[in-house]
Amino acid sequence: MPSAPPASVRCNARPYLHGPEITAMARAVEAGQYGHGPQADLFERELADFLQVPDVVAVSSATMGITLALQACGVGPGTEVIVPSQTFAATIQPIVALGAAPRFIDHAPHTLCIEPDAVREAITPATRAVLPVLYGGRPVDLSSITLLLQRRNIHIVEDAAQAFGSRRTPGPATTVYSFGPIKQLTALVGGAIVPRTTAEANALRQMRSLGITASQTDRIRTTTYTVQGPGLRGFLSDVNAAVGRVQLERFQEVADRRTALWDAYAQALRGTDNVTLIDVGPDAVPFNCVVRIADRDRVHQAMRDRGIGVGVHYPPNHLQPAFAHWTRPLPVTEAAAAEILSLPFHPAMTPDDARWSATALLETLADTPSTPSGTP
Incomplete structure (x- = not known):
């Protein structure tokens, strides 16, 4: 670690x-x-x-x-x-x-x-x-x-x-x-x-x-x-x-920083079997870096315990009490909701910080029983 x-x-x-x-x-x-x-x-x-x-x-x-x-x-x-x-x-x-x-x-x-x-x-x-x-x-x-x-x-x-x-x-x-x-x-x-x-x-x-x-x-x-x-x-x-x-x-500076961060994460996580990166496509100024992983809740807690600011964005709305009247089965959304994890991502970070965070995620996953992620 x-x-x-x-x-x-x-x-x-x-x-x-x-x-x-x-x-x-x-x-x-x-x-x-x-x-x-x-x-x-x-x-x-x-x-x-x-x-x-x-x-x-x-x-x-x-x-x-x-x-x-x-x-x-x-x-x-x-x-x-x-x-x-x-x-x-x-x-x-x-x-x-x-x-x-x-x-x-x-x-x-x-x-x-x-x-x-x-x-x-x-x-x-x-x-x-x-x-x-x-x-x-x-x-x-x-x-x-x-x-x-x-x-x-x-x-x-x-x-x-x-x-x-x-x-x-x-x-x-x-x-x-x-x-x-x-x-x-x-x-x-x-x-x-x-x-x-x-x-x-x-x-x-x-x-x-x-x-x-x-x-x-x-x-x-x-x-x-x-x-x-x-x-x-x-x-x-x-x-x-x-x-x-x-x-x-000064927006271009922020856009360049965000793109460099996302690229660093993508390179560090490319080819891993137990992490699926949510692709923002070539036309985006990335807002966040989100992955799908198995056993998300345990990994989330392990990363938070180490002081790493991971999050979940977002719990699905069709399962929220406020919107229960309009609930309907959404199997793809519900499967993703159990796996998505947002990694630290903001312009004050450097690509090296992103690579550090990606390494921490991979090592946490290695310590956690897992199955392939990203299935709908």
Whole structure:
């Protein structure tokens, strides 16, 4: 077994700041604009330029972004949203909050992402949206069923919380990113929506502002305002936008670090019979490094006992008490859920740290009775 773990692998993930974020945040605080203001406007434009899209709508979190995007495409009582069970609960709660039903489906065993055939088989007359999760940063390609979904008036809303910087797949999807503390790009908290059309962008901006049609700047200059429709308090604060702008300027550094880490893990674990690496594909900026192993719980505890920050992302939602009403058999998801293990992965690590962590995993497995992993 390797010696004591490096400090960087004692946690599964942690925020990564470059330094100037502190100054940028302090300046935003001094400016006194704590709602959506000039920093948030600039951040939206810079994000749109970076992503090469016409528009971006900044929001308070990816959970808020998913909620607004689903509501904008008509998700509500009496409708269903097709969604994988293998995701964080933040993907599912917006569906339930809107009064709709999550229709859980299985994922592919070696990517933990949904595939077109599973979506096609899950469609019902009540289906209003498909909510693919870009697990680990891997793009999800539903282009082979795009025409079918359009004919059925079914919208695609991508949960890309783990996929900022990954190559966007073609097709008419609304994409939601997270800028939470440990994401590829952090604003400390926050998120953004890439809308499909100008009309959708306008609707989302109104909805994130409690349904008020005027901007915050315009409201304070007049004696009244109009609440046109439903909405929530979902704007991104200027303080967080200032942090995000610094992060965006240096994003390539983080992307390169994450790719180098993932490659180091992949090389160290390649050819091992008792470890299956969840492949994020060539178009991803990796968010994490996840493997499938037998006897996962024992290995998880052994690694934690040595101070190595492994984790499990995530327990499947169709087996959670909050979503029991919509439970259905998902054999692939349930088999994977018993085997997945997240290895330490964040930009403060080096490739040598990743190789150290991989060696610790292999030596722990050698001390643990095991059978081949990765079977659906």
